[in-house]
Amino acid sequence: MAWLPIANHWRILRKISKEQIFSVPRLEASQGLRQEKLQKLFDYVHECIVNHQLVDVGEAAFITSLNLLSATLFSVDCAQFNSDSSQELKETIRAMTKVVASFNLVDYFPVLKSIDPQRVMHKSNIYYGQIYSILDNIINQRLRLRAESSEHMEKNDFLEALLDYSQSNPSEFPRDRIKHLLLDLFVGGTDTTTATVEWVMTELIRNPEIMAKARNELWDVVGRNNKVKESDISRLPYLQSVIKETYRYHPTGPLLIPHKAEVDVEINGYIVPKNSQICVNIWAIGRDSNIWSNPDSFDPERFLKREIDIKGQDFDLIPFGSGKRMCPGFPLATRTVPLMVATMIHNFDWKPEKGMKPEEVDIIENFGVALQKAVPLKAIPIKI
Template identity: 60%
Template sequence: MDFLTLLLVVLSFVLWHVIRLNLRPRRSGKLPPGPYPFPIIGNILQLGQSPHQSLAKLSKIYGPLMYLKLGSRNTIVVSSPDIAKQILQKHDHIFSSRSIPAAVRANDHFKKSVAYLPVDSQWRNIRKICKEQMFSSHRLDASQGLRQEKLKKLCDYVHDCCSNGQIVDIGDAAFTTSLNLMSVTLCSIDFAEFNSSSPQGTKEVVRSLMEVVVVPNLADFFPVLEPIDPQGIKRTFGRHISKIFAIFDDLIDKRVKSRSESPDHPVRNDVLEAILDYMEKKKSEMTLDVLKHLLLDLFVAGTDTTSSTVEWAMAELIRNPEKMSKAKNELMTVVGEKKQVDERDIPRLPYLQSVIKEIFRYHPASPFLIPRKAEVDTEISGYTIPKDAEILVNMWAIGRDSSYWLNPDSFEPERFLDREIDFKGQDFVLIPFGSGRRICPGMPLADRTVHIMLATLIHNFDWKPENGMPEQVDISDKFAITLHKAVPLKAFPIKL
């Protein structure tokens, strides 16, 4: 089908859809204020290249509860912690569903994904398994030694770069380490190598999958287009899922075979071993197919966000040498001169914890929480949220709001030293992992890996930015599902 024919088909579908919507009876109730939508496309053009910033500016005009029309989709944007609390806590049962992006319908992922399943018995079973078998303190303590090995590997890599006078792409090194910390915790193997450029490697497949997800999809703005997948996003996403599932199938088959052939097989302290043990006892609550979709969710959700947070933290610390010095001095005082920081050291490092909290506020890895969906028409702050509307919580806007933060456009970890604010879902000024029943199930692992990776990089090395001038480290961002640095952070490590 040539481009002109495709365009005519798309326009025909869209016009038919718009006419059909206009024939529906108007909803009762007062919608939140918002900018006037253009015909057919609505407010799509007002999103711009940086929707988190564009919507933050619009919220200053229209308020913290704002209505947009994005194509044919009703969208509500929340830009204050008070309204976020109403949505995510007070009315959590009404707003706990998800709108399903067209891409995740590939391979029926949405039917088995803990991120997109409705809150039903299947979802509850998976969440229970995550809490008890995967991310409990006991399970993570048992696998701590596996992660220490990956951190040593990161140290060795940076040390080699230091010896060779080689610059380090900190984002790429953090991504490789983050992927390996996840894979070794889940299944005791490395999924990535430093400086790997193999297009068939797991690291590259995961990255390719993420790159597909961030592309704006016409089928999401105009669901009537979903069957024809005009940009091919769903098809591409499906191909990448198949590649990752082939990797999962191989490692699961080998583990199952090893367990069946040798009753006295070596016990592994990873999640896969725990899940297989659990499946033998309660077969109805988990299948290998559901396990693969869960692993996919965890890798996609956890790897990029963790590495991005570490890269942002390193950028801000290199850019602010006095704050880097505070963090390093704390590590030296608490940890001493031993070469590796331990996960058990984290609770004794309040300044390091404050650095991470400040990054969650100032450079949130996910500028918008995963969108929710209204189950029924609901009144919030005197306005009606229409049924099936998509709810976007703009964490970037909340983190930059001077009503809640002093000097919001400055990197100041010290602000958290005297404030009892946590990021685990109860303080709505800082909810990088969400809140309520949909809070990220992998938060306990992410909490550990972000802190320990940053501590490893700054405790063992000094860092000199690529151009030699800390104040010129670029901190502009590039919008995607994960908020990346527009200019990758590269720096020379200096051995202490």
């Protein structure tokens, strides 16, 4: 979906995504599924405390975000904590995004396409094939279930809606398009959410006083013994400020998705020729001292003093893009990221690995389609 021009096929995909998964009624109906996955995250962290184990925060965030998404899309869990297969799936998705972001000579010298000198296409075919195999199995199982029982109770998930739409519009939306759309949502949603949560937790561990403020807000608004619900998010301005500051300081899509100029256009005296590919460097915008005071400091307080949203209207902060090509998963991301962070800090404190001071937790970035931590965050959870 991200690479398609604005035409009929793109409009169909956007419409289906908006109506069948990211609409408010759909998201409200699937709240229970997300609460189950968050409870599993809580239980996993608690188990690590009992067993005196470090938590690989990125790994825990990946498994939770993957299951949050897969439960919504297919009503199944695709990963388990402490599972080798989950680690392999994470590495496959990370490898896919790395290949997409890699420099490829073929883009500049198409005559080399058949040779594939850097083996970029070869690698991408392997990684995409692995994910397509998983999706094929899920689709086949659902089709068998639909065919074998006339009393089949339809699942209230995205896959069921896609199969119904495909059945009614076979030429417009064949099976391959179902698979491609699921791949977009499956990979794109998991990788970016995981990276964001890992960056939030990195900064909270580096700044214990900020973590304490966010936790105290949770205790004041939600209570110490109550579970955080999606309806609570709007009443947690400090937690939202922490996440906004993370979007500014560590944007998971540092260059957004490339755009293309459909006609010659003039912007601030510059002519952008038709068919030019446009990259928006939101990483640089977030570090611009003309826009932000002390841009190299992690300071959530700035968003308590300044009205700014992330819905694509305030161009100083557009982590999900803006306009027609804005990320379709925005409504789900703004629910899942705060809930995952809240689950991890509501009843737990976090310390760096033994022998490390909070300020020594690194923030080295690994640039790609998603901005990942170069060194995975591993930390000590403490029950409070």
